[in-house]
Amino acid sequence: MSSELTPVFELSWSEKLQLVQDLWDDLAADADDMPVSPELMAELRRRKAEHLRNPGAASSWEEVKKRIREHHAR
Numbered sequence: 001m002s003s004e005l006t007p008v009f010e011l012s013w014s015e016k017l018q019l020v021q022d023l024w025d026d027l028a029a030d031a032d033d034m035p036v037s038p039e040l041m042a043e044l045r046r047r048k049a050e051h052l053r054n055p056g057a058a059s060s061w062e063e064v065k066k067r068i069r070e071h072h073a074r
Contacts, residue, residue, distance in 0.1 A: 011019065027034070036044075051058060059067075
């Protein structure tokens with residue numbers, strides 16, 4: 001571990017979380033510059049085409065969260 005990073009590991013939990021949020025926000029601001037592999041692009045196109053063929057098969061975010069919570073409540 002680089003001695004330059006040591007102060008980061010000495011931050012409190014909430015300070016670390018804020019740092020992660022700040023980094024994520026910075027990355028998201030430049031999302032158009034993020035490289036996308038050909039494999040990922042092919043998968044995204046496949047999923048979009050599948051959705052366009054059968055949009056009724058999609059689940060809302062609320063439905064997805066409910067299924068996850070029910071699955072992990074066992």
